[in-house]
Structure formats: structure tokens, C-alpha cells
Amino acid sequence: DTEVTQTPKHLVMGMTNKKSLKCEQHMGHRAMYWYKQKAKKPPELMFVYSYEKLSINESVPSRFSPECPNSSLLNLHLHALQPEDSALYLCASSPGPSGRAQETQYFGPGTRLLVL
Amino acid sequence: AQTVTQSQPEMSVQEAETVTLSCTYDTSESNYYLFWYKQPPSRQMILVIRQEAYKQQNATENRFSVNFQKAAKSFSLKISDSQLGDTAMYFCASKTSGSRLTFGEGTQLTVNP
Numbered sequence: 001d002t003e004v005t006q007t008p009k010h011l012v013m014g015m016t017n018k019k020s021l022k023c024e025q026h027m028g029h030r031a032m033y034w035y036k037q038k039a040k041k042p043p044e045l046m047f048v049y050s051y052e053k054l055s056i057n058e059s060v061p062s063r064f065s066p067e068c069p070n071s072s073l074l075n076l077h078l079h080a081l082q083p084e085d086s087a088l089y090l091c092a093s094s095p096g097p098s099g100r101a102q103e104t105q106y107f108g109p110g111t112r113l114l115v116l
Numbered sequence: 117a118q119t120v121t122q123s124q125p126e127m128s129v130q131e132a133e134t135v136t137l138s139c140t141y142d143t144s145e146s147n148y149y150l151f152w153y154k155q156p157p158s159r160q161m162i163l164v165i166r167q168e169a170y171k172q173q174n175a176t177e178n179r180f181s182v183n184f185q186k187a188a189k190s191f192s193l194k195i196s197d198s199q200l201g202d203t204a205m206y207f208c209a210s211k212t213s214g215s216r217l218t219f220g221e222g223t224q225l226t227v228n229p
Contacts, residue, residue: 040222042222048216
């Protein structure tokens with residue numbers, strides 16, 4: 001089973017709202033990732049958690065706040081977003097430490113976010 | 117630093133025919149992995165195939181196979197007996213130790229009936 005689930009599937013929010021995206025995997029993977037993807041472009045890495053510790057933050061604005069409550073769950077808290085933050089947000093997981101070359105990432109279906 | 121280049125932004129193929137998507141990469145590392153991901157209109161990113169640089173044998177998954185030319189740093193994807201469900205954006209990607217997964221810009225493949 002290589003399933004990563006994400007909720008919600010779609011989200012519309014105003015610039016003053018606070019919302020959260022959720023990602024879950026039950027494959028025993030120890031690394032989890034957040035990506036942002038604009039239409040017709042490759043995903044851009046935002047954050048990496050390896051063994052529940054934040055290992056990479058790609059200089060993402062503070063209006064995005066990641067959280068990894070346990071090894072199966074990854075959240076992305078959103079606050080005071082801008083219209084340009086509208087995108088598909090993808091979560092992924094990989095079996096072992098994120099730094100290893102052989103770590104294959106398995107992606108969830110994504111959350112389509114629209115900021116008005 | 118790694119780079120991945122996909123020189124074909126768009127391609128089309130007739131159903132049941134064979135198509136090859138090109139990818140070149142550049143890395144100074146000796147230990148690396150290469151991947152092809154498929155992203156259909158639903159936008160779920162699906163792993164198609166994975167190749168370990170140390171393995172000379174080309175990876176194969178059903179109708180999908182790669183032509184891995186290590187000296188030329190080329191990693192093309194061949195899709196045989198194309199099906200309508202193969203219509204998707206295809207991303208080539210590479211991963212070395214200690215680095216992020218690096219994607220190419222993608223190739224939009226359309227399979228026509």
C-alpha cells in the first residue's frame with residue numbers, strides 16, 4: 001500500500017482566514033514533505049520532516065507553518081495568505097531519512113487552494 | 117548541484133502506438149537515482165518507474181520502460197501500446213544523497229483516439 005491521503009481536496013479562503021491542510025500516511029514512512037505546485041510547473045519543495053523533525057525549510061514565508069504531530073501525520077497551517085499562494089499543495093512521504101539518494105517519494109492527491 | 121532537462125514541452129501519440137519522452141540530467145555524484153512521475157488531469161503525482169544509477173539494466177514496469185544511458189546522462193521513458201489513460205504531464209526527476217528531489221519542467225503527453 002503506497003497511499004498518502006490529504007484533506008481537504010479543495011479549499012477556498014480569504015486573506016484573513018486561518019486554515020490547515022492535513023496529510024496522513026500509514027506506511028511507516030519516516031520522512032514527509034510539503035510541495036507547492038503551480039499549473040504546468042514542477043512541484044516546488046517547501047518543507048521536509050525527517051523522523052518528525054523539521055530538516056528543510058526552503059525559505060517559505062511565515063504565513064505557512066508546518067507541523068508534524070507524529071510520524072504518520074503532517075499539517076500545514078495557513079494564515080494571512082496572498083492570492084499568489086493559490087496553488088496545488090502536495091504532500092509526499094518516503095520510507096527512510098530524506099537525505100538518502102534511494103528515498104522514493106510517494107505523493108498524495110493534493111489540496112487545491114484558492115485564496116481570494 | 118543537479119539539473120534535469122526535458123526538452124519536449126508537449127508530445128502527442130495515437131492510441132496503441134509507442135512514444136518516447138526524453139530526459140537528460142547532470143550531476144557530479146556517482147550514487148543517484150532517477151525517476152519518472154506521471155501527473156494526469158486529476159493532478160495526483162504517480163510514480164511510474166525508478167532507476168538506480170549503479171544498475172546497468174534498464175528498469176521496466178509493464179508498458180513503461182527506460183533507456184538509461186549513463187555516459188550520455190540520458191534517461192528516456194518509452195511507453196508502449198499507449199492508452200488514453202496515459203494522457204498526463206510526465207516529470208523526470210533525480211535524487212542524490214543529501215539533496216532534494218530535482219524535477220524537470222515536464223512533458224505534456226496527449227494520447228489521441
